[in-house]
Amino acid sequence: MKSRTNVTAIVIHIVLWLGIVVVAIPFLWMILSSLKSLPEFYSFDFLPKKWDFSAYTYIFQQTQYLRWYGNSIIVGVIVTASELFFASLVGYTLAKFRFRGRGAIFVLILSTMMVPTELLVIPWYVMSAWLHWTNSFWGIMFPGMIEAFGVFLMRQFMLGIPDDLLDAARIDGMTEFNIFLRVALPQVKSSLSALGILTFLGNWNAYLWPVIIISTQGMRTLPVGISLFSTADNGGGLQWNLIMGMSTLAVIPIVLVYFIFQRQIVEGIALTGIK
Amino acid sequence: MSLQSRRATTAYIFLAVPLLFFLGIRIAPTIYAFLMSFFKNGGTGFTLQNYQQMFTSHTFWRSLLNTLLYVVITVPCQLAIGVGLALMIGRVKRLKGFYRMVYFLPYITSQVAISWVWRLMYDPSNGVINAFLGWMGIPAQSFLQSTNESLMSVSVVIIWQASGFAMLIFIAGLEAIPKMYFEAARIDGASPWQIFWRVTWPLLNPTLVFLTVTGVIGALQTFTQIENLTGSSGSQAGGPLHSTISMVVYTYNQGFSNFNLPFASAVTVVLFVLILLVTVVQLRILNRSFEY
DSSP states (O other), X not given: OHHHHHHHHHHHHHHHHHHHHHHHHHXXXXXXXXXXXXXXXXXXXXXXXXXXXXXXXXXXXXXXXXXXXXXXXXXXXXXXXXXXXXXXXXXXXXXXXXXXTHHHHHHHHHHGGGSOHHHHHHHHHHXXXXXXXXXSXXXXXXXXXXXXXXHHHHHHHHTTSOHHHHHHHHHTTOOXXXXXXXXXXXXXXXXXXXXXXXXXXXXXXXXXXXXHHXXXXXXXXXXXXXXXXXXXXXXXXXXXXXXXXXXXXXXXXXXHHHHHHHHHHHHHHHHHHHO | OOHHHHHHHHHHHHHHHHHHHIIIIIIHHHHHHHHHTTBOXXXXXXXXXXXXXXHTOHHHHXXXXXXXXXXXXXXXXXXXXXXXXXXXXXXXXXXXXXXXXXXXXXXXXXXXXXXXXXXXXXOTTTOHHHHHHHHTTOOOOOGGGSTTTHHHHHHHHHHHHHHHHHHHHHHHHHHHSOHHHHHHHHHTTOOHHHIIIIIIHHHTHHHHHHHHHHHHHHHHTOOHHHHHHHOBTTBOSSOSTTSSOOHHHHHHIIIIISOOHHHXXXXXXXXXXXXXXXXXXXXXXXXXXXXX
């Protein structure tokens, strides 16, 4: 029995390692390809004939790649901060206050979860054109400033905060807003960080809305920059070494951050998935 | 002012800005999208023309069919791979955290960047996949450039990227099942196979419902991968010959390349109805068939 268990375990390990190869090859291929010179893409070779870093110097010197990076960081940070603040404020209010219309407001907010972004992008675009929001940071960001999913999630966690804790703060004379900020929020730190990670990742990788609303090179976010650089900017053939260099620069920092914070990220996403 | 009404006032103040936002950014645009699907492009007045044109358009039906194909191909594969990985990782003692970390990695990386990497790997003449196939004695395939293989090729990229999410949620679901159920079944002499089908699988029902619903809704909205795997300068994505076009790609082409926003709205209304329908039906069926 014992040896059979060991055999099973070894077989499982082998299968899992084969799977890891499948996961790893695209990443490996991306990095290797970014170090080839363009003519090398006309024939097949696994390793670059000559390790060529010119794609990276070109990306940094001849394209607005760093600017796209900055744009993505600005959009990601502001949207995440806004979503965390408003989602927890609304979640807290719906969980801990009694007032007329509470149920109706909650249902109204939840109902917006059923509407896909695809249906909304066209009205948003019309609205942005009318209000001159196109091709601006606000134009990229406004749809994500607060979302029903975050409200729902934060309400679930806020329900778990004991009322006595809040009442004690009231007796101490704290203002209602301070009670929310200094008493309630610290109680739901872990769910805040989970929601924050999800929101930031979602914005970092967002493509459909940014590609619609952005019209100049300087305003592009990273995904839009890579996508349009590969197609629209270079009418002729695909400049594979540059595309792979840009992809590597976009993917590797995220992978490193993920390796450092993987416990929080993985557990945060599992937590929000189950709720 | 009583304590009760003072509290209520505070609540309304807290909710004021977010509610205005939900009304202005979510609810009003939803209504406007429905109205807009009845607008004439560039003209005034209401018309049914967008819907008539859509339902007689061959490309629309192709995009609808393809979208359903993406659903039936990618969702079961993601779930099967996800549950397989979760069970295997649950079974081993060493490297659990490492496996979980590596398999989840594709899910968090940029869909745009990943699509371009796969596009390079799929290259018929110099791609790494055909080199590998050749090494195993299988003739070269044309993948994204063939109408027969393109939809499958796009699906593989989606499955590669999304299976880690299913795995993660399945692992969490498995860990939530009390260990005593497995022990009781083992003491009763159940085989590992029986334990899986009679104990594990039924108890994973909530996880399965969650992953199926989110997976189907995600697959109905497939856009980024298709756009980046098949798009090129001067021609619309979804090719070759509309073989990979999804409803969202069709919407994008109609709305933002051909600038027919009312028509594009009509397509998104169909997508909305589809998502609503699928959610309701799925929740009903899945909940019923596993009740004890």
